[in-house]
Amino acid sequence: MEHLQCKICGGGAARLGSKTGISKREPFQLWHCPVCHYSFVSNPWTDYQAIYTEAYYRGKGVDPMVDYLFELEEPLRSVRLYEWRGILARVASLIDLKAETRWLDFGCGNGGLVRYCAQNRDMHVFGHEQGWIKEKAASYGIPFLDSAQLDALEGTFDVVTAVEVLEHVTDPLDVLGRIRRLLRPGGLFFFTTGNAKPFRKKLLSWSYFVPEIHISLYEPETIGRALTLAGFRPQFVGFGPGHADIIKFKVLKNLGIRRISPIQRLVPWGPLSRLVDLKYGVTAHPIAWANGP
Numbered sequence: 001m002e003h004l005q006c007k008i009c010g011g012g013a014a015r016l017g018s019k020t021g022i023s024k025r026e027p028f029q030l031w032h033c034p035v036c037h038y039s040f041v042s043n044p045w046t047d048y049q050a051i052y053t054e055a056y057y058r059g060k061g062v063d064p065m066v067d068y069l070f071e072l073e074e075p076l077r078s079v080r081l082y083e084w085r086g087i088l089a090r091v092a093s094l095i096d097l098k099a100e101t102r103w104l105d106f107g108c109g110n111g112g113l114v115r116y117c118a119q120n121r122d123m124h125v126f127g128h129e130q131g132w133i134k135e136k137a138a139s140y141g142i143p144f145l146d147s148a149q150l151d152a153l154e155g156t157f158d159v160v161t162a163v164e165v166l167e168h169v170t171d172p173l174d175v176l177g178r179i180r181r182l183l184r185p186g187g188l189f190f191f192t193t194g195n196a197k198p199f200r201k202k203l204l205s206w207s208y209f210v211p212e213i214h215i216s217l218y219e220p221e222t223i224g225r226a227l228t229l230a231g232f233r234p235q236f237v238g239f240g241p242g243h244a245d246i247i248k249f250k251v252l253k254n255l256g257i258r259r260i261s262p263i264q265r266l267v268p269w270g271p272l273s274r275l276v277d278l279k280y281g282v283t284a285h286p287i288a289w290a291n292g293p
């Protein structure tokens, strides 16, 4: 039996099988570590210029569910508003947000969350992104920091968020270590990524496993272990303020609904979001606090 070393715990990962991409018609190999339950693509497509193109951000590329240009142009009409509102409420329930608070959205895409938070709270909010969308978003006045600027700002952020970012990376510990260094000791890291645990026995057919882009899949314990190794104190706090909005967005997105409409107010989102959470474990992933230097 062939083995690859798990990039998180060092255990021996086994090959689960392959899945052919939708846009890149090649087999991508999925591996799974039985120790920490990290799953990863061993032959990822790393031509980022080819993946994260204008077509991708328009929802015409690898992920037809994304709609980043509309969110940028019509933020009050996009269902993404629910996610921004939910994340701000979630973070505000965990850490005191003050005028001097410095918040970085790492892998911010179109910067929609950055703009929403800056407009709704008196604080300093920045984004970091490498994809095509960055230039476009910058033209909307969203403050971006490039990699060199981030290097100079290590240890200065009170909050770092990474919304649907960790599943895109080839080396989770490297990225988490980078995020840890950006935070001040005691700073908060809040992220979202799919929870692979309910799908452990059927990862290859999990719809979230889009092999061209979602190349790292985690269970809550996987992330907890990775966070500890990267210098964080993970905390499993579960469902809290803001989660109903975050889940509302995810449900609508997965139904292919991109625009806010009055009929959405008729849905009992409180109980529905709890049911979705029970089934998919959306809030089972931990939050994390940066340890001291």
Ligand SMILES: [Zn+2]
Pocket (backbone or CB within 6 Å): 006, 007, 008, 009, 010, 011, 033, 034, 035, 036, 037, 038
């Ligand atoms: Zn492992």
